[in-house]
Structure formats: C-alpha cells, structure tokens
Amino acid sequence: MTSERSAPDGAPAAPAAASSLGRRVVRRAGRLTLSAGLAAAAGVAAVLGAQALQERNAPPEQIAASAPTRAPVIAVQRASGLRVETRRLGIVEPARQVQAAFDLAGTVETVAVQEGDRVQAGQLLARLDTARIRVRIDELEAQRAATQTQAELARLTLERQETLRARGFASDQRWDEARLEADRVAATLRQLDAGLAAARIDLDHSELRAPFAGEIASRSADEGAVVSAGQKIIELIEADRPRVRVGLPEAAAARLQPGTLMQVEIDGRRLTAAVAAVRPDVDPATRTRAALLDLLTPPGARVAYGAAVSVIVERTREEEGFWLPVSALREGAKGLWTVLTVAERPGGAVAGVESVEVLHVDGERAFVRGTLAPGDLVVAAGAHKLAPGLRLAPTEIPLARALGEDALGEDTPGEDAPATLASAD
Numbered sequence: 001m002t003s004e005r006s007a008p009d010g011a012p013a014a015p016a017a018a019s020s021l022g023r024r025v026v027r028r029a030g031r032l033t034l035s036a037g038l039a040a041a042a043g044v045a046a047v048l049g050a051q052a053l054q055e056r057n058a059p060p061e062q063i064a065a066s067a068p069t070r071a072p073v074i075a076v077q078r079a080s081g082l083r084v085e086t087r088r089l090g091i092v093e094p095a096r097q098v099q100a101a102f103d104l105a106g107t108v109e110t111v112a113v114q115e116g117d118r119v120q121a122g123q124l125l126a127r128l129d130t131a132r133i134r135v136r137i138d139e140l141e142a143q144r145a146a147t148q149t150q151a152e153l154a155r156l157t158l159e160r161q162e163t164l165r166a167r168g169f170a171s172d173q174r175w176d177e178a179r180l181e182a183d184r185v186a187a188t189l190r191q192l193d194a195g196l197a198a199a200r201i202d203l204d205h206s207e208l209r210a211p212f213a214g215e216i217a218s219r220s221a222d223e224g225a226v227v228s229a230g231q232k233i234i235e236l237i238e239a240d241r242p243r244v245r246v247g248l249p250e251a252a253a254a255r256l257q258p259g260t261l262m263q264v265e266i267d268g269r270r271l272t273a274a275v276a277a278v279r280p281d282v283d284p285a286t287r288t289r290a291a292l293l294d295l296l297t298p299p300g301a302r303v304a305y306g307a308a309v310s311v312i313v314e315r316t317r318e319e320e321g322f323w324l325p326v327s328a329l330r331e332g333a334k335g336l337w338t339v340l341t342v343a344e345r346p347g348g349a350v351a352g353v354e355s356v357e358v359l360h361v362d363g364e365r366a367f368v369r370g371t372l373a374p375g376d377l378v379v380a381a382g383a384h385k386l387a388p389g390l391r392l393a394p395t396e397i398p399l400a401r402a403l404g405e406d407a408l409g410e411d412t413p414g415e416d417a418p419a420t421l422a423s424a425d
Contacts, residue, residue, distance in 0.1 A: 068349070068393035069386065073342055073377040074328075074402045082319040082367060084360065090246030090264070090311045092303050094237040095276075095294070097217075100208055101230050102128060108225045113234065115219050119210045125234045126221070128206040137199045144192040151189055154182035208233060215239040242295040242303045244273055246311045247288030253278050255315075256291060264295065266309040272296045273311075321359055321369035325402045327381040329358070329366060337368070340386055342377035342394050351379065353388045365403050 106128035113125050161178040164170035218235040221227055244264060248256075260275040273293035282289055293311065297303060324339065332338040336355055343352035356370030372378070377394060379386065380402045386392075 068391040070393045070395060071340075071351075071382065071386065072380045072397050072402075073392075073394040074324075074380045074397060074399045076322040076324065076372055076374065076376050076378055077399060078320060078374045079323060079367070080320050082317045082321070082359070083314050084317055086252075086313045086315065087265075087310045088246050088248060088313055090244040090293070090309045092242050092244055092266070092295070092305050092307045092309060094214075094239070094305055095241035095243045096212055096214070096238040098211060098236050099232040100125060100211070100234040100236055101232050102126075102208060102227060103205055103229055104128070104202055105228045106130075106132075106206065106226070108221050108223055108227060108233070111219060111221065111223060111233070113216045113219065115216050117216045118239065119214060119216065119236070121210055121213045123210045124207060125210055125216075125236075126208040128227075130203055130206045133199055133203045133206060137196060137203070140192055140196045140199060144189065144196065147185060147188045147192060151182070151185040154178070154185045158182045210236060212236075212238055213240075237305065242297060242305065243276065244293040244295060244309055244311060246291050246293065247283060247286050248278075248291050248313065250282065250287075250289060252313050252315065253289035253291055262293060263312040264293065264309050265312065266303065266307060319359060319367075319369065321367050322372055323399070323403055324356075324366050324368055324378060325380055325404075326361065326364050326366050328378055328383055328402075329356070329368075330383045339368075339370075339372070340379040340383045340388065341372075342379075342392060347391070349392045349394055351386055351388050351390045351392055363404075 108126060109129045110127040111125070112123075112127070113119060119125070158175075158178040158181075161170050161175045165172070165175045214236045216234060217237045219233075220235070221231070221233045227233065256275050256278050258275055258277060262273050262275065264271050264273045273295050276292045276294045278292070279290040295303060328339050330338045330340065332355065337358055338353050338355050341352040341354050342349050354371045354376075356368040356372065358366050358368050360367045377396065379392075379394075380397060
C-alpha cells in the first residue's frame with residue numbers, strides 16, 4: 001500500500017503551477033505575434049503609400065524614367081476651309097394638290113374612285129345626275145326650232161316688202177316693221193344658241209375628271225349625296241413629285257438659286273433635292289424665307305407627305321484647323337483645352353502638351369486650331385489618364401478610324417482639304 005505525502009497548507013502543487021504558467025506564456029506570445037503582424041502590415045502600407053505619393057508627385061524627369069506606357073496616336077492633317085452643315089426642319093408636301101369639286105349643284109350619281117387609287121390625267125372621278133340638264137337642253141332645242149321657223153317667215157316677209165317698196169306699193173312703215181322683225185327673230189336665235197351652249201357646258205361639268213395624274217388622298221361624298229357648287233368631293237395629290245418646304249434665314253436663302261442641289265435627310269436616308277423656288281417675302285412669325293425643294297427620289301421610292309425632314313444647309317467658314325476625336329481633348333487651365341503629343345527625346349518618346357481651341361464639335365469629333373502642326377502625333381484616347389513627360393510607346397492608328405469615318409465610307413480630309421461639320425441649328 002502506497003501512501004502520498006500531501007503538500008503543506010497554502011503551498012500549490014508543483015504540477016498545477018507549471019501548467020498555469022505555460023498557458024500565460026502562450027497567450028502573451030500570441031498577443032505579441034498579432035501586434036507584430038499588425039505593425040508589419042502598417043509599415044508595408046505606409047511604404048507603398050509613400051511610394052505611390054512619391055510617384056504621383058514625381059517631376060517629369062522621374063516619370064520619364066519609368067516604363068513606357070502604350071498609347072494610341074494619330075497623325076493630324078490640316079483642313080482648310082470649314083464647311084458647316086446647318087440642319088433645318090422641313091415638311092414634305094406634294095408639288096400639286098387639288099380639292100376637286102363640281103362647279104354646279106346637283107345629286108351625285110357616281111363616285112368612280114377610292115382613297116389610295118392611282119389615276120391618270122382626264123380620268124373620271126365622279127358624275128352628277130344630269131336628268132335636269134338634258135331636259136333643259138331638249139327644251140332649248142325645241143324653242144330654237146320654233147324660232148327658226150319664225151326667222152324663216154320674217155326673212156320671206158322682208159323680201160316681199162322690199163319688192164313692193166321698190167314698185168311703190170308698200171310704205172316705209174311696213175318695210176321697217178318687216179326688217180326689225182327679222183332682226184328680232186335672229187337675236188332670239190342667238191340667245192337660244194347661247195342657252196344651249198351653257199347647258200351643254202353644264203352637262204360636261206357634271207363629270208369630275210382628274211386635272212393631272214396622281215393619287216386619291218380622300219373621298220368626301222358618296223352616291224346619292226346632294227352637293228352644292230364648290231363642295232369638296234375628291235382630294236387629289238400629285239404622287240410622283242414630292243416637294244420639301246423649309247424656312248431658311250435670309251442670308252442662307254439669298255445664296256440659293258433655282259436648280260441648286262441640296263441634301264435632305266429623312267428616316268436615316270440622305271436624298272438629293274433641287275431648289276425649285278425661294279419666296280421673296282419674309283415670314284413675320286419666324287423671320288425666315290420659305291424655300292421649295294424638289295426631291296430627286298430613286299425610281300419606285302416613296303416619301304410620305306407631311307413627314308418631317310432635315311434639310312442640310314452648307315456654309316463655308318474660312319477657318320484652318322485639325323479634326324481630332326473628342327477623346328483626345330484634355331481640360332486645361334482657365335477653361336482652355338489641351339492635347340498630348342508625342343515628343344522625341346534622347347531617352348525615347350515622351351508625352352508633350354499643346355494648347356488648342358475647339359471651334360466646333362460633331363458627335364465624337366472636334367475641329368480645333370492651336371499650336372499643332374501637320375503630321376504631329378496626338379494621343380487619340382485616354383489622354384486624361386496620362387501626364388506630360390510620361391514615357392510613351394505610341395501605336396499609330398488611321399485618322400479615319402479614330403474619327404469614326406471609316407465605317408461611314410467617308411474620306412479623311414487631307415492636307416488643305418475642306419472639312420465638313422454637321423451641327424444642330
């Protein structure tokens with residue numbers, strides 16, 4: 001039987017004391033390790049931040065010593081004479097349009113066309129009931145036949161009176177009566193002939209015919225309707241001669257001559273139009289002069305009347321400058337604009353800076369002038385992310401591609417070539 005010696009009162013056992021001390025050492029070591037890790041991370045962040053700040057505030061010489069930055073560049077070309085395209089709102093209308101109506105009252109007997117029908121010049125459109133007109137003609141013809149017999153009797157009577165008067169057996173009174181009666185009957189015949197002519201004209205006008213070839217726009221009466229003179233029956237428009245009416249400023253209108261060709265944009269399509277006429281007066285409400293343009297549409301093409309179109313009016317400004325993509329512009333001091341150029345240095349290409357003035361903007365293109373020279377390489381995109389003096393690895397791209405013109409099939413303005421710009425007016 002084994003007996004253990006108990007420790008004196010108040011003294012801890014040796015194994016328990018050792019275990020407790022070990023746990024305290026481990027906890028303290030963990031805290032020291034965590035503190036050391038945090039301190040190390042803070043130190044690394046401080047170093048990186050300092051490096052970033054140092055790089056951001058570094059002078060151009062230090063920036064140039066960094067690795068080259070790839071940048072797309074374009075070789076600028078001078079454009080001499082700026083053609084500005086001003087867009088004006090116009091309305092398509094037919095060259096000829098008529099509201100066909102009868103010039104006499106009556107009952108509609110026939111309407112021979114429907115809306116949308118194509119008709120030829122002289123084709124029947126509508127007809128009135130002509131029963132009354134025909135009765136009137138018959139009545140006048142009967143009166144004329146009766147008067148014709150009276151005229152024959154008056155002629156024979158006058159001949160007899162002239163024979164008797166020559167022999168001395170008739171007085172002048174009787175001769176005068178016979179002569180004047182013959183004149184009266186002749187006048188009555190002429191009056192009846194005029195009445196017959198008027199009735200026949202009414203008979204002809206009871207038929208409504210197309211004054212020109214075109215298309216039926218509307219039909220306002222049906223068979224059996226009683227219409228008055230001048231009441232619209234058919235609206236006819238000339239379908240094959242669309243015309244654009246547009247209001248232009250006085251200066252622009254004064255430059256136009258009949259036959260001048262202009263461009264018109266409708267539904268995304270560009271069509272050619274020829275100036276037909278320019279009104280001499282100024283609209284007091286809009287202070288513009290109306291110009292009429294004949295659309296030269298391809299065969300079979302249709303343009304909806306009443307549609308709104310954009311009429312492109314060109315004017316030339318004596319300006320010289322360069323076309324650049326808008327992405328090449330950087331905002332400079334005091335509201336000015338700058339561009340980054342490629343400058344050759346002994347250590348390689350670096351970013352230079354040139355000031356420009358923006359004359360016009362057309363979508364993603366800008367026409368500028370400034371200290372640029374033809375052939376200068378300009379950073380085409382991402383210029384706001386670069387800094388002057390930065391080393392560059394330039395990659396030249398075609399100017400037309402940078403301006404978005406290659407997709408449109410347009411030619412890039414060359415040296416001293418006129419530039420064209422569209423701007424909303």
